[in-house]
Amino acid sequence: MPxxxxxxxxxxxxxxxxLKVCSVCLDSRDDLSCSLGGRVCAIEGHLSQLVEALSGIDxxxxxxxxxxxxxxxxxxxxxxxxxGQCRLRNKxxxxxxxxxxxxxxxxxxxxxxxxxEGEPRAGxxxxxxxxxx
Numbered sequence: 001m002p003x004x005x006x007x008x009x010x011x012x013x014x015x016x017x018x019l020k021v022c023s024v025c026l027d028s029r030d031d032l033s034c035s036l037g038g039r040v041c042a043i044e045g046h047l048s049q050l051v052e053a054l055s056g057i058d059x060x061x062x063x064x065x066x067x068x069x070x071x072x073x074x075x076x077x078x079x080x081x082x083x084g085q086c087r088l089r090n091k092x093x094x095x096x097x098x099x100x101x102x103x104x105x106x107x108x109x110x111x112x113x114x115x116x117e118g119e120p121r122a123g124x125x126x127x128x129x130x131x132x133x
Contacts, residue, residue: 009114013051016106017043021099042077042088042096043103049073050096054107065104069096 021043022032029035034044043050053072057064070084073096080086088094096103 005119009110009119010047010051012110012113013047013107014044016110017047017103020106020109021095021102024102025095025099027095042073042079042094043099046073046077046096049076050103051107054104055111062101062104065100069100 018032022028022034025034027034027036027041034041050069050073053068054065057068059065074080074084074086074089077086079088079094086094089097092098
């Protein structure tokens with residue numbers, strides 16, 4: 001079955017994150033595979049939501065990215081309780097919290113590449129090309 005545009009974009013984000021985040025993560029093996037036992041990395045587990053949250057921001061500060069992640073990703077995570085407390089984040093064991101600047105760089109790199117290729121950013125509709133006049 002051929003890959004869809006969405007699947008290709010998700011793979012591009014996944015690969016960029018592997019290179020920028022997994023290469024510095026202490027839970028990463030030499031081949032950049034994850035050695036987390038018993039749970040999925042927060043970045044991988046929330047990749048679609050994460051890309052959508054980050055793609056809607058353009059800032060030189062990290063604060064707006066953190067706010068978007070907390071609002072759109074953490075609020076939907078099973079690790080966060082109704083009061084907004086996250087046991088993993090509180091222990092410094094959430095990859096989203098620890099590596100967010102690297103994730104932002106990876107997502108922005110892919111978004112720039114997609115823009116150059118004429119692809120829409122995450123969450124944007126595809127441009128429909130009409131007949132040339």
